[in-house]
Amino acid sequence: xxxxxxxxxxxxxxxxxxxxxxxxxxxxxxxxxxxxxxxxxxxxxxxxxxxxxxxxxxxxxxxxxxxxxxxxxxxxxxxxxxxxxxxxxxxxxxxxxxxxxxxxxxxxxxxxxxxxxxxxxxxxxxxxxxxxxxxxxxxxxxxxxxxxxxxxxxxxxxxxxxxxxxxxxxxxxxxxxxxxxxxxxxxxxxxxxxxxxxxxxxxxxxxxxxxxxxxxxxxxxxxx
Amino acid sequence: xxxxxxxxxxxxxxxxxxxxxxxxxxxxxxxxxxxxxxxxxxxxxxxxxxxxxxxxxxxxxxxxxxxxxxxxxxxxxxxxxxxxxxxxxxxxxxxxxxxxxxxxxxxxxxxxxxxxxxxxxxxxxxxxxxxxxxxxxxxxxxxxxxxxxxxxxxxxxxxxxxxxxxxxxxxxxxxxxxxxxxxxxxxxxxxxxxxxxxxxxxxxxxxxxxxxxxxxxxxx
Numbered sequence: 540x541x542x543x544x545x546x547x548x549x550x551x552x553x554x555x556x557x558x559x560x561x562x563x564x565x566x567x568x569x570x571x572x573x574x575x576x577x578x579x580x581x582x583x584x585x586x587x588x589x590x591x592x593x594x595x596x597x598x599x600x601x602x603x604x605x606x607x608x609x610x611x612x613x614x615x616x617x618x619x620x621x622x623x624x625x626x627x628x629x630x631x632x633x634x635x636x637x638x639x640x641x642x643x644x645x646x647x648x649x650x651x652x653x654x655x656x657x658x659x660x661x662x663x664x665x666x667x668x669x670x671x672x673x674x675x676x677x678x679x680x681x682x683x684x685x686x687x688x689x690x691x692x693x694x695x696x697x698x699x700x701x702x703x704x705x706x707x708x709x710x711x712x713x714x715x716x717x718x719x720x721x722x723x724x725x726x727x728x729x730x731x732x733x734x735x736x737x738x739x740x741x742x743x744x745x746x747x748x749x750x751x752x753x754x755x756x757x758x759x760x761x762x763x
Numbered sequence: 764x765x766x767x768x769x770x771x772x773x774x775x776x777x778x779x780x781x782x783x784x785x786x787x788x789x790x791x792x793x794x795x796x797x798x799x800x801x802x803x804x805x806x807x808x809x810x811x812x813x814x815x816x817x818x819x820x821x822x823x824x825x826x827x828x829x830x831x832x833x834x835x836x837x838x839x840x841x842x843x844x845x846x847x848x849x850x851x852x853x854x855x856x857x858x859x860x861x862x863x864x865x866x867x868x869x870x871x872x873x874x875x876x877x878x879x880x881x882x883x884x885x886x887x888x889x890x891x892x893x894x895x896x897x898x899x900x901x902x903x904x905x906x907x908x909x910x911x912x913x914x915x916x917x918x919x920x921x922x923x924x925x926x927x928x929x930x931x932x933x934x935x936x937x938x939x940x941x942x943x944x945x946x947x948x949x950x951x952x953x954x955x956x957x958x959x960x961x962x963x964x965x966x967x968x969x970x971x972x973x974x975x976x977x978x979x980x981x982x983x
Binding site for chain 2: 600607608621707711712721
């Protein structure tokens with residue numbers, strides 16, 4: 540293979556990562572839509588897309604590794620490549636979580652609805668907005684935008700707790716709804732975990748933009 | 764500047780230190796659950812910061828070695844595997860903390876009947892974690908492969924625990940919060956097993972240069 544210019548390869552890697560991100564974003568959106576609309580075919584479509592996401596993850600990983608090996612990236616390019624490794628892992632996990640939601644949906648569709656869904660779609664809207672903003676922040680390398688995602692994570696956690704309390708109450712009054720309510724508790728948890736991964740991406744963007752590691756509020760200077 | 768090989772050894776040493784801490788956190792979290800022990804729970808919570816700091820240290824060391832050296836072939840594979848294994852170990856530590864959170868919630872309520880198959884599931888998962896780390900240290904592909912097989916056993920145990928607890932909740936609505944906590948514990952254990960599987964897959968990649976994730980067969 541001809542050795543192409545490093546910056547072209549970086550650009551292509553960036554595009555591949557964004558392509559993967561847009562598929563993951565679509566999986567999350569469709570998984571919640573399949574739940575709300577009780578649409579089994581849509582849930583199955585989300586499950587069918589999983590192998591494509593997995594293949595992209597492997598491809599992003601191997602290209603990143605090759606770029607690290609064949610070049611000697613420093614400073615900003617090195618930070619971009621390490622952020623890519625991390626964001627890639629987060630995106631793939633988010634894709635898995637969307638598949639988990641689709642699986643719970645298929646289980647839920649075998650029974651009558653447990654309750655009208657209000658807070659779960661609210662959580663989903665919040666989580667999707669977090670993901671879109673974190674990706675936008677990544678594209679623009681915008682630390683300020685990334686910073687706005689961190690507080691939304693607490694809102695998602697609060698909604699998850701609310702969903703949990705309501706569903707436990709519902710189950711205690713009507714044991715027949717137990718299996719469906721447990722599925723919904725898991726859907727809320729999956730959404731909360733997607734929000735955690737969006738938060739990770741936002742933290743990686745801050746690291747990328749400023750060269751500081753904000754994970755767990757440990758702020759340290761950049762390497763190199 | 765020290766020799767590259769020494770730095771790689773240092774990195775492996777740090778990863779093992781982290782592996783030992785995480786193994787102990789998982790083991791202790793299950794003791795906290797089965798023995799309803801506040802002291803064991805506090806021990807796991809007390810170690811969380813150490814694990815989180817180690818993750819950042821290992822990440823920085825691995826990135827520095829990637830940046831300052833120009834690792835090729837096997838060393839490069841080791842560094843990329845180290846970055847991944849580090850992430851997995853930190854997530855496993857978080858999951859042990861999640862188990863402890865459930866254990867504490869359970870201690871504050873009356874005990875429910877024996878903990879279904881959770882202790883058995885925990886033993887299987889702990890053995891997977893041990894084997895995956897051993898396989899990584901000794902670069903033993905056969906040991907790594909045995910971890911991949913156990914993952915299916917863990918998934919089956921999780922499913923049977925799940926359905927057992929669903930029936931239990933329907934029979935005894937007062938015990939619903941406890942049963943939900945136990946369902947979550949089973950789920951956390953299953954995810955710890957997934958991360959051990961990732962470590963085994965990274966070990967296979969490291970030893971053989973073959974990516975076995977997502978059960979993709981390489982075509983060389």
